[in-house]
Amino acid sequence: MGPEAFCVSVNGEVLTVVGDLDLDLGGVKPLDSGAIGGIITAQLVARREGGDLRIVNPSTIARRVLDLMTIPYEADEPSIE
Numbered sequence: 193m194g195p196e197a198f199c200v201s202v203n204g205e206v207l208t209v210v211g212d213l214d215l216d217l218g219g220v221k222p223l224d225s226g227a228i229g230g231i232i233t234a235q236l237v238a239r240r241e242g243g244d245l246r247i248v249n250p251s252t253i254a255r256r257v258l259d260l261m262t263i264p265y266e267a268d269e270p271s272i273e
């Protein structure tokens with residue numbers, strides 16, 4: 193049996209996701225505490241429902257915040273800024 197659907201709220205819109213979700217932060221400049229809280233919550237919900245939320249291609253600024261918060265991410269290419 194595959195992963196269950198899970199819901200994520202993005203900018204006030206509720207999205208239903210089934211399975212894994214890649215969150216591309218390549219164009220993100222500011223990454224505040226609200227965004228970090230949302231990402232952590234979405235990861236927890238996704239994993240609880242049998243999926244995963246992966247952070248991919250974070251910008252240099254986003255990487256700094258993610259590193260400080262010890263939140264893992266995948267960066268195939270160096271950030272260009």
